[in-house]
Amino acid sequence: MGLQRFGRPKGVESKSSPNLFVANCGPAVGLSHDTIASVFSAFGEVKGVCSADESGARVIVSYGDESSAKAALEALDGQPCPDLGGRSLHIRYSVLQPTLQGKVNDSVPVSLVALDLNIPGLYLLHDFVSPKEEEELLAAVDDKPWKSLAKRRVQHYGYEFCYETRNVNTRQHLGELPSFVSPILERISLFPNLDNHANIVLDQLTVNEYPLGVGLSPHIDTHSAFEGFIFSLSLAGPCIMEFRRYTEGTWLPNTSSTSTKVQTPENGPNFLRRAIYLPPRSMLLLSGEARYAWHHYIPHHKIDLVKDSIVRRGPRRVSFTFR
Ligand SMILES: O=C(O)CCC(=O)C(=O)O
Ligand SMILES: [Fe+2]
Numbered sequence: 001m002g003l004q005r006f007g008r009p010k011g012v013e014s015k016s017s018p019n020l021f022v023a024n025c026g027p028a029v030g031l032s033h034d035t036i037a038s039v040f041s042a043f044g045e046v047k048g049v050c051s052a053d054e055s056g057a058r059v060i061v062s063y064g065d066e067s068s069a070k071a072a073l074e075a076l077d078g079q080p081c082p083d084l085g086g087r088s089l090h091i092r093y094s095v096l097q098p099t100l101q102g103k104v105n106d107s108v109p110v111s112l113v114a115l116d117l118n119i120p121g122l123y124l125l126h127d128f129v130s131p132k133e134e135e136e137l138l139a140a141v142d143d144k145p146w147k148s149l150a151k152r153r154v155q156h157y158g159y160e161f162c163y164e165t166r167n168v169n170t171r172q173h174l175g176e177l178p179s180f181v182s183p184i185l186e187r188i189s190l191f192p193n194l195d196n197h198a199n200i201v202l203d204q205l206t207v208n209e210y211p212l213g214v215g216l217s218p219h220i221d222t223h224s225a226f227e228g229f230i231f232s233l234s235l236a237g238p239c240i241m242e243f244r245r246y247t248e249g250t251w252l253p254n255t256s257s258t259s260t261k262v263q264t265p266e267n268g269p270n271f272l273r274r275a276i277y278l279p280p281r282s283m284l285l286l287s288g289e290a291r292y293a294w295h296h297y298i299p300h301h302k303i304d305l306v307k308d309s310i311v312r313r314g315p316r317r318v319s320f321t322f323r
Helices: 033-043 066-076 100-104 131-142 179-188 288-292
Strands: 019-023 046-051 058-063 090-093 122-125 153-157 159-162 167-173 205-211 216-219 230-235 239-246 271-278 283-286 295-298 303-306 309-312 316-322
Touching: 019 066, 033 046, 033 058, 033 066, 058 066, 066 090, 122 271, 131 179, 131 230, 131 316, 179 316, 239 303, 283 288
Parallel strands: none
Antiparallel strands: 019 058, 019 090, 046 058, 122 283, 153 159, 153 205, 159 167, 205 316, 216 295, 230 283, 230 316, 239 271, 239 295, 303 309
């Protein structure tokens, strides 16, 4: 029985189950799993006791049948238990749920630095803006009208972006990029790793606001619309970004537009996958091969596994993508 296979029940009333979630009980409060098993076995055969989480003070007690669990819950919940050092236990039914690992186990190992991905043209700078600048940028866009898409909200500056064609409408110039991004544009012009700084022309900005659990489908930003560099600044919450490179013949360009949408099964064998962690305030640069040969996307996760740590996404992530 592995850690976190059983969920903590959400409501006060939960469906009966042979598994009990028992709080105020465990090795951290001086009660071994064996001791707990022996006390709970007074109500039926105990199949196992395991930690409910990393606290050491919450366990799952599993019986072979629901009636034993019900008897134990009725007898022990909320009562000081003399055989368990007089502790008052808080007991609920628990439910088997997919492991935390299971929710993220389709992920590739997530790197913290761009170099580890071995994708030419991919760069990531941490702390590109300060926490104060982050706050100001978020306040500036929250002051402007958001446009709601199916799952996220966007703002466009410079040129309007058309999601049907995945292209900008060059006849609809919305004006210069707003003054609140001027310091960012200045800093971008000093970005290391760029051969020819004079070549950077960034006249379109998309601000994306992703609610918790929302990501972005695999795509390559339309070539004709945005030549050269794509810079993406992450604010407010973390996420991971994945990259796929298809070997020849495994994807087809979507002929209805200039975009190259993925048309292969999600987990076909014929592509390479890489992933990078994007903390808030970091700036990602996609150029060269990273920009033109790899699809990028943000998995629709609420949590990401980053170097053996569980990283929870925030209530929202806001990105500023300059092209
Ligand atoms: O949110 C991001 O960092 C990336 C956004 C993106 O890839 C796009 O707008 O094309
Ligand atoms: Fe993109």
